[in-house]
Amino acid sequence: MPDLTLGFDTSAAHCAAALLSGDDCLVSRHEEMGRGQAERLMPLLEEVLAEAGVGWRDLTRIGVGIGPGNFTGVRIAVSAARGLSLSLRAPALGVSITDAAQFGSEGPVLAAVAAPRERVYLDGFRTAQAIPLDLHELDALPEGLAEPGLTCIGSAAEEVAQRIGSTAAPAAFAPAEAIARIAASREFIPGERPAPLYLRAADAAPPSDPPPRILD
Structure with a gap:
């Protein structure tokens, strides 16, 4: 098998x-x-x-x-x-x-995955300029993302493509x-284990109240 x-x-x-x-x-x-x-x-x-x-x-x-x-x-x-x-x-x-969103695609791709609060995760693949994975505000996308032949793929692809003047395609x-x-x-490296990929701090914040006093 x-x-x-x-x-x-x-x-x-x-x-x-x-x-x-x-x-x-x-x-x-x-x-x-x-x-x-x-x-x-x-x-x-x-x-x-x-x-x-x-x-x-x-x-x-x-x-x-x-x-x-x-x-x-x-x-x-x-x-x-x-x-x-x-x-x-x-x-x-x-x-x-x-990486999963762009898998199977060709040419320059901007993976655009929706994030909470009108934000988006962007990650460039085979693009002319490096576009590292990062979290961005939809209303404040970096300049210069568009390039000839660029395709946006992912859950926020349509919105991002419209904003930067590019095209969108399904995964x-x-x-x-x-x-x-x-x-x-992918090659497996012995000893490596999957680990969460976080780009921002957790929404939950520690309590602001001072810790309780311990009396002897």
């Missing part, structure tokens, strides 16, 4: 998974949900495996979306991937959601399938 790669992602308002057998996608599931990913992820993965007629021990590799995205969602998926990797002794590889693959395909093709 060809290598089996399980990819999944909960970095946005969805719970998604895909199973590859070599280059063939056996099962792909994508469920939109604003919350509940922690409860839904493992049952969804079990359903994907069952639909393909395979078990956990048949997996040879795991791919997981590491963000950037929702803090809790990223932690859910990364923790699951680490636990599965340890228990199954199968390598787990982290894939950024912007070649659903997020989980792209993650699985990238993980299947």
Whole structure:
């Protein structure tokens, strides 16, 4: 049997998974949900495996979306991937959601993924000038992003393309399938584990009240 790669992602308002057998996608599931990913992820993965007629021990590799995205969602998926990797002794590889968005595309691409509060994650691929992954305000996008042949891809592609005078295109693959395909093709470095990719501090702030006094 060809290598089996399980990819999944909960970095946005969805719970998604895909199973590859070599280059063939056996099962792909994508469920939109604003919350509940922690409860839904493992049952969804079990359903994907069952639909393909395979078990956990048949997996040879795991791919997981590491963000950037929702803090809790990223932690859910990364923790699951680490636990599965340890228990199954199968390598787990982290894939950024912007890399997944542009996977399968050609030419210069600006991956544009929606972020909360009218912001967007931008990441350039094969662009004339380097466009490093970063978080930007939609109303204050950097100048000089557009270039000949540039295509915007991702959940915020239409809006970004309109603002910079470029074109938008759909992703070649659903997020989980792209993650699985990238993980299947990427070299695994022993000892490396998936880690959350955060570009901003958590929204939750520590309490401003002083700590309680401890009396002897």
